[in-house]
Amino acid sequence: xxxxxxxxxKATLASVALAVNTxxxxxxxxxxxxxxxxxxxxxxxxxxxxxxxKIADLWVANNGLWIAAVGHTRWQITGVENFKRSxxxxxxxxxxxxxxxxxxxxxxxGRIPLLKFFIKKELIYVPVxxxxxxxxxFPFMARKGGKASAAKDLEAAxxxxxxxxxxxxxxxxxxxxxxxxxxxxxAQQSPYQHLLKPKTGGIGMALSVMGEQFDAMLDVTIVYxxxxxxxxxxxxxxxxxxxxxxxxxxxPQGLKTDTGKDPAYxxxxxxxxxxxxxxxxxxxxxxxxxxxxx
Numbered sequence: 499x500x501x502x503x504x505x506x507x508k509a510t511l512a513s514v515a516l517a518v519n520t521x522x523x524x525x526x527x528x529x530x531x532x533x534x535x536x537x538x539x540x541x542x543x544x545x546x547x548x549x550x551x552k553i554a555d556l557w558v559a560n561n562g563l564w565i566a567a568v569g570h571t572r573w574q575i576t577g578v579e580n581f582k583r584s585x586x587x588x589x590x591x592x593x594x595x596x597x598x599x600x601x602x603x604x605x606x607x608g609r610i611p612l613l614k615f616f617i618k619k620e621l622i623y624v625p626v627x628x629x630x631x632x633x634x635x636f637p638f639m640a641r642k643g644g645k646a647s648a649a650k651d652l653e654a655a656x657x658x659x660x661x662x663x664x665x666x667x668x669x670x671x672x673x674x675x676x677x678x679x680x681x682x683x684x685a686q687q688s689p690y691q692h693l694l695k696p697k698t699g700g701i702g703m704a705l706s707v708m709g710e711q712f713d714a715m716l717d718v719t720i721v722y723x724x725x726x727x728x729x730x731x732x733x734x735x736x737x738x739x740x741x742x743x744x745x746x747x748x749x750p751q752g753l754k755t756d757t758g759k760d761p762a763y764x765x766x767x768x769x770x771x772x773x774x775x776x777x778x779x780x781x782x783x784x785x786x787x788x789x790x791x792x
Contacts, residue, residue: 505734508568512733515564523557524626531633540664547665550633551612558603558612565600568735572792573604577744581609584666586711588704588749589613591718592693592778593672594726597737601720602670605742610716611666616700635661662708668716669708671700673771690779696771702764709754717745717774719781723789739792741785747774 527550534546565571581587587610591602602613612634619638622628631638662669673696676682688695705712721741731737753767 505736508735509730509733512564512568512735515567516561516733519557519560519564520626523553523560524630526553527630527633531629534633543661543664547635547661551665554612554630554634555607558607561600562604562607565604565732565737568733569737570735571737572739574739574741574789575605575744576742577746578605578609580746581606582666582713583608583610585610585713586662586666586708587611587668587714587716588701588708588712589668589670589716589718590673590701590774591670592678592720592782593674593676594678594720594722596677596729597727597732598672598720600732601740601742602718605718605744606668606716611668613668613670614662615670615672616703660707663711669704669712671704673697673701673775675700690775692782693775693779696775698764698767698771701771702767705749705753705767709749712749712754715747715749717747717778719743719745719778719785721782721785721789723786723791739789741789743781743785 530546530549530553534543534550589602589606589610591598606613614634614636616637616639617631622632622638624631674694675697676694678692678694682694686695719742721743722739723741724738727737750766750770753763753770
């Protein structure tokens, strides 16, 4: 009973902290977002984008503070040396929980530019967050299927990512396309033990638009040795141990110039990703085996 009360208090404090952090951050963004909307010139964007990204960085850092305050998480993070805060990165990770996003922000916050990802166009209407995503130039995609829609998505991605050339950016893609669950794994008949089959559409789109600009691919492996947490676990302070392994991988030169129409390119990209995925599957076993409980 007492423990439940503790969790309730922690969840309440964490929720209030997250809400206040989001509201204050959004309020600070409004003047710069309006200036960006009214004066869409490169010189103005350089100032507004810098300010908007700094506000978002502060939002990420503040989230890290309340996560540390309510929890007792033991972090095991490797491979986060030698990054460039002024660089451009393509980030890929396995995906098990909504907590993954906050974990990635914790790992990369202050080390590389703000993480940005492709999101559904409908999410622009989400109160507060939708406008913040727009102001930060998150690419909105229709994703309704069909060749015409795919062409429109690629063109939208090109326009969005052209803006990333002004301010250093990290583009993240969850290659599995959805969170891992045993039922999804079985339905796919995935050849991997711990992963769903990777999808190359999103990463291919990012490479098509920004391939030559990316400094490297950051291949992230996340392991929750005590069980996959929910967001409720996070705000209640029940996130115990997190293992994060990062590998900085050069992107093959031949994969930086996709036109979206070459079958040979798509096959090469799939082979490259399949190799990374097989190594990630093996790495998950290795990291889990090396874990020592408290």
